[in-house]
Each structure stands twice: as C-alpha cells, then as structure tokens.
Amino acid sequence: MPTTRQTEPRLRLAHTSDLTPRERQAIRGLLDVAYDGEFTDADWGHALGGTHAIVLDGRAVVAHGSVVARQFHYEGRALKTGYVEALATRADRRRRGYGSRVMAELERIIRSTYDLGALGAADEAARMYLSRGWRAWGGPLHALTPSGVVPTPEERGCVYTFPPELTLDRSKPLCCDWRAGDVW
Ligand SMILES: CC(C)(COP(=O)(O)OP(=O)(O)OC[C@H]1O[C@@H](n2cnc3c(N)ncnc32)[C@H](O)[C@@H]1OP(=O)(O)O)[C@@H](O)C(=O)NCCC(=O)NCCS
Numbered sequence: 001m002p003t004t005r006q007t008e009p010r011l012r013l014a015h016t017s018d019l020t021p022r023e024r025q026a027i028r029g030l031l032d033v034a035y036d037g038e039f040t041d042a043d044w045g046h047a048l049g050g051t052h053a054i055v056l057d058g059r060a061v062v063a064h065g066s067v068v069a070r071q072f073h074y075e076g077r078a079l080k081t082g083y084v085e086a087l088a089t090r091a092d093r094r095r096r097g098y099g100s101r102v103m104a105e106l107e108r109i110i111r112s113t114y115d116l117g118a119l120g121a122a123d124e125a126a127r128m129y130l131s132r133g134w135r136a137w138g139g140p141l142h143a144l145t146p147s148g149v150v151p152t153p154e155e156r157g158c159v160y161t162f163p164p165e166l167t168l169d170r171s172k173p174l175c176c177d178w179r180a181g182d183v184w
Contacts (some may be wrong), residue, residue: 011101014122016048026061027086034088037061042181047086053105055089055098057169063089063098067106072116073144074168077175081107081176082114087125099125103132117162118176119126120155120184133164142175143183149175155184 019027031039031047050068054061065087072081084106084144089099109116121129121136141152161170175182 007057007100008056009062011105012054012056013105014052014054016050016052021051021091022059023054023061024054026059027052028156029065030061030064030088030090031088034091037166039086040181043086045102046083046179046181050082050085051106053102055111057093061090065099065100065102067107067109069114070118070179071177072118075172076114079115080113081116081118082110083111085117086118098129102134103128107162109131116144116166119160120182121158121160125159126160129160132162134160134162135164135166137161137170137174139169140173141184143178144175145158145178145183152176152184161184 001034005030009135014023027047028044031044035043047066048068050066052064055063067082068085070083072079087099087102089102107117112147117134118137119129119134121134136157138154138157141151141155141159143152159174161168
C-alpha cells in the first residue's frame with residue numbers, strides 16, 4: 001500500500017504586497033486567535049508594509065512574524081529601525097521551533113538592512129528573545145508625537161533590541177516615531 005509522505009512545513013518570505021489574499025486572511029486569523037482576541041486593527045496595520053516570514057504547512061499558516069521599517073532617534077541620530085511585529089505560532093504547533101525559524105529570518109533581514117532591530121516583548125515571549133540575543137532597552141523611552149517628544153515610561157523594560165553586539169548604550173534614552181495605536 002502506498003504511504004503518504006509527510007512534508008516538513010516550509011518557510012516563505014514575502015513583502016506585504018506579495019501575500020495572496022488567502023495568506024493575508026490566514027495570517028490575520030492566526031493572530032486573532034494567538035492574541036486571545038486582543039489583536040486590534042491598529043496592530044494589524046503595524047504588521048503590514050514590510051517583510052513577512054511565514055511557516056506554511058501545506059496551505060495553512062502555522063507561524064508568522066513581520067519586520068517593518070521605522071525611524072528611531074538616539075543621541076541626536078536617526079536610526080533606520082527594523083521593528084518586529086505580530087509574531088505568533090498556532091497554539092497546537094508551539095514549541096517545535098517555528099517561532100524561532102521566523103525570528104531567525106527577521107533577524108537576518110535586520111542585520112542586513114537596518115541600523116537597529118527592536119520589538120515590544122510580551123512576557124510569554126521574553127525568554128525566547130533573550131535566548132536569541134535580544135536585550136531589553138534599559139534607558140528611558142519616548143515617542144515623537146505630533147505635539148513633540150512624549151515620555152512612554154509604561155513601556156520601559158519591555159522594548160527589546162538587536163543585535164546583541166549593538167554599539168549603542170542601552171541605558172540612554174530611545175525615541176520612536178509616531179503611529180496610530182500602540183507606539184511601541
Ligand atoms: C511566543 C511564540 C510565538 C513562540 O512560538 P513557538 O513556535 O512556540 O516558538 P519556538 O518553538 O521556536 O520556541 C518556544 C520554546 O520552545 C522551545 N522549543 C523549540 N523547539 C522545541 C522542541 N522541538 N521541543 C521542545 N521545545 C522546543 C524553545 O527552546 C523555546 O523555549 P523557551 O521558551 O525556553 O525560549 C508563541 O508562544 C505564541 O504565538 N504566543 C502567543 C503570541 C505572542 O505572545 N507572541 C509574541 C508577542 S511579543
């Protein structure tokens with residue numbers, strides 16, 4: 001009797017503009033469930049416009065993350081920043097390395113394209129980020145809003161940066177650009 005060969009889930013990289021409508025819908029569906037219904041339209045907007053790394057099992061999206069371009073300010077310098085958004089693995093597929101596979105691709109893009117990588121870390125994922133070399137920004141955080149630079153102290157300690165060998169002083173202030181929804 002012929003045996004059915006199980007194929008390994010594959011990684012696909014795509015700019016937002018190259019995602020199929022079906023993939024876009026599947027990614028949003030994954031995020032809605034993975035974030036327990038707290039993934040907002042603003043969060044979705046933040047995840048679009050850059051490069052998506054998705055793990056596909058057949059046509060099903062089982063893990064996702066994206067990196068989008070932002071501009072941060074540090075010590076009078078503008079830093080081209082690759083911001084990681086919307087990392088999630090389907091609940092029944094966690095702890096198999098898919099989240100790490102997605103992160104490895106996004107980190108490669110950050111290293112090759114940006115001055116700095118950054119993300120807002122959920123408690124659940126902090127250990128994974130730490131083990132991959134991401135480090136919490138210890139200094140004060142600000143946002144450059146339409147009415148000027150505003151402190152965002154509630155985010156302190158939750159913003160992680162990459163790569164580990166970054167030559168920036170993580171105890172100094174870091175300022176992000178403005179956007180709708182959560183700025184970090
Ligand atoms: C955070 C999240 C994306 C991780 O996804 P994942 O696919 O489970 O990630 P990985 O499998 O690569 O790694 C997770 C852990 O499993 C471990 N692991 C990886 N492969 C494994 C395997 N084959 N067997 C056992 N453990 C394994 C990893 O070492 C890692 O351990 P750690 O928690 O000590 O760091 C997932 O838990 C999730 O979607 N959470 C909800 C959404 C969320 O919080 N997103 C992050 C927002 S910042």
